[in-house]
Amino acid sequence: MFLQEATPNTSGYMIAGYAVAFIVMFLYVLSIYIRSRNLNQDLSLLEEMDKSSAQPEKAAMSPGKSPAKAGTVQKKARPK
Secondary structure, eight states: TTTTTTOOOOOOHHHHHHHHHHHHHHHHHHHHHHHHHHHHHHHHHHHHHHHHHHHHHHOOOOSSSSSOOOOEEEEEEEOO
């Protein structure tokens, strides 16, 4: 009769689809982990550079001068 054909077996496509989806998700999570690790390394490097640049400023300041704000750049006047 009409529509008496067997249903096609597509379980292989389903397994392949799940495999591709899990591989993509794994690569995405791995990418986020690597980016986070690199950001933490950059942050620690910047904090170390900030600490090392702040130490000479403290030694150069005399007690009579007002301290400059940390992290600001001061422009020096040119001789005329």
